[in-house]
Amino acid sequence: MPLHQLRAGIIGTGFIGPVHIEALKRLGVQVTAICGSTKSAHAMAEQWGIPEVYGDYDVEAMYASPNIDVVHITSPNKVHVDQSLMALKAGKHVICEKPLGMTTDETAKVVAAVKKKSSPVFAVNYMCRFFPAILQMRAMVQRGDLGQIIHVQGHFFQDWLLHETDYNWRVMAAEGGKLRAVGDIGTHWIDAVSFVLGARAESVFAHIETFHKTRLRPKGEVQTFAKIDPKKMVPYKVDTEDFGSVLLKFGKSKHGYANGVHASAAISQVAAGWKCSLYFGIYGTKGSVQWELQQPNEITYGRRDEPNMILQRNTAGFTEDVKGFTDYPGGHPEGFSDAHKMHYRAVYEHIASGKKSPALFATAEDGHHEVKLCEAVLKSSKAKSWIKV
Numbered sequence: 001m002p003l004h005q006l007r008a009g010i011i012g013t014g015f016i017g018p019v020h021i022e023a024l025k026r027l028g029v030q031v032t033a034i035c036g037s038t039k040s041a042h043a044m045a046e047q048w049g050i051p052e053v054y055g056d057y058d059v060e061a062m063y064a065s066p067n068i069d070v071v072h073i074t075s076p077n078k079v080h081v082d083q084s085l086m087a088l089k090a091g092k093h094v095i096c097e098k099p100l101g102m103t104t105d106e107t108a109k110v111v112a113a114v115k116k117k118s119s120p121v122f123a124v125n126y127m128c129r130f131f132p133a134i135l136q137m138r139a140m141v142q143r144g145d146l147g148q149i150i151h152v153q154g155h156f157f158q159d160w161l162l163h164e165t166d167y168n169w170r171v172m173a174a175e176g177g178k179l180r181a182v183g184d185i186g187t188h189w190i191d192a193v194s195f196v197l198g199a200r201a202e203s204v205f206a207h208i209e210t211f212h213k214t215r216l217r218p219k220g221e222v223q224t225f226a227k228i229d230p231k232k233m234v235p236y237k238v239d240t241e242d243f244g245s246v247l248l249k250f251g252k253s254k255h256g257y258a259n260g261v262h263a264s265a266a267i268s269q270v271a272a273g274w275k276c277s278l279y280f281g282i283y284g285t286k287g288s289v290q291w292e293l294q295q296p297n298e299i300t301y302g303r304r305d306e307p308n309m310i311l312q313r314n315t316a317g318f319t320e321d322v323k324g325f326t327d328y329p330g331g332h333p334e335g336f337s338d339a340h341k342m343h344y345r346a347v348y349e350h351i352a353s354g355k356k357s358p359a360l361f362a363t364a365e366d367g368h369h370e371v372k373l374c375e376a377v378l379k380s381s382k383a384k385s386w387i388k389v
């Protein structure tokens with residue numbers, strides 16, 4: 001079945017909802033329905049030419065539509081699990097935004113639902129896996145180009161929550177989950193590194209801190225990255241972390257080049273100057289690779305006894321491994337929105353092929369593991385000790 005015969009319904013009209021819509025339109029997938037607040041769902045339907053509109057956050061009404069095959073859940077974290085379970089029950093395939101849920105008690109329910117024999121396809125939107133550079137580094141690790149992997153080091157830094165007046169629902173544990181910086185962006189880092197290594201993090205040692213113990217917020221809800229007049233704000237207590245340091249011990253990979261790798265990551269949403277910097281270096285006995293999301297088209301390939309190299313996307317530096325995950329020639333940059341596009345292409349191809357194409361995307365099990373890691377990070381920071389995941 002060609003991709004353009006599959007039809008998508010989108011839940012959520014904030015920052016990331018339109019990123020999904022744009023990527024789907026670029027793939028030729030039909031976006032047939034949208035669900036959100038009545039006002040914004042209608043506005044977005046008009047802007048993007050979406051025929052079915054479901055206001056009042058009425059996801060059940062949208063799920064009853066016979067004109068939707070795949071549901072994209074881009075609502076806030078606290079409703080992901082309920083909306084996922086309802087979608088699966090209605091027989092819809094799902095791409096759910098990360099994190100999969102707020103606690104492992106609830107994300108375990110999604111894992112159980114997906115395990116059922118005739119379950120639709122379920123993906124969690126850890127789309128960083130689909131930057132061609134990430135796929136290239138993964139292939140290099142799996143082939144043994146870097147030798148035995150020794151350690152990994154990196155960060156995910158942003159500065160959009162630096163000021164006490166910066167507000168988003170993520171700041172409140174009841175809305176976004178008990179871990180904010182680590183849960184929101186740290187899990188992207190861990191998922192990307194796990195994907196490249198082909199191994200899961202098995203234990204953690206973490207320290208997290210809240211710099212702004214009290215912040216100021218607007219009286220109503222606002223869209224992510226919105227700017228608000230500080231005079232119209234009220235103080236509130238912050239119960240999530242602004243930054244953290246996490247040590248991770250990874251398990252064994254099937255390919256044998258990553259066994260018990262040690263990793264360290266610094267995560268912050270109050271790092272002035274960094275907008276969306278997911279960076280890591282993977283260091284092996286034969287060489288290393290370094291990559292940064294803000295310069296996504298290049299990998300630095302480091303070697304001890306030969307000159308270092310810059311590998312560029314869609315030139316001789318990138319191999320066959322990324323074929324099908326990049327569309328434009330070298331020198332024509334691809335970035336954040338392209339990684340979303342490549343992710344959705346992979347998921348839709350998996351659906352269209354009757355689950356025969358490789359499932360490189362993050363599954364419900366992967367999403368559940370990330371929430372498990374968040375719980376372990378919280379426990380470790382309190383206990384000041386290593387915690388098994």
Ligand SMILES: NC(=O)c1ccc[n+]([C@@H]2O[C@H](COP(=O)([O-])OP(=O)(O)OC[C@H]3O[C@@H](n4cnc5c(N)ncnc54)[C@H](O)[C@@H]3O)[C@@H](O)[C@H]2O)c1
Pocket residue numbers: 011012013014015016017035036037040057074075076077079097098099125126127184222223224
């Ligand atoms: N994968 C990525 O790169 C990425 C990037 C940003 C956000 N996200 C994830 O996407 C989700 C949304 O984040 P955002 O930044 O777009 O937030 P946002 O606040 O900008 O948008 C959230 C949207 O959901 C709507 N909404 C609220 N309650 C709802 C409900 N019960 N049902 C349906 N819709 C509801 C809001 O009206 C709003 O339109 C979060 O889970 C976040 O972690 C992922």
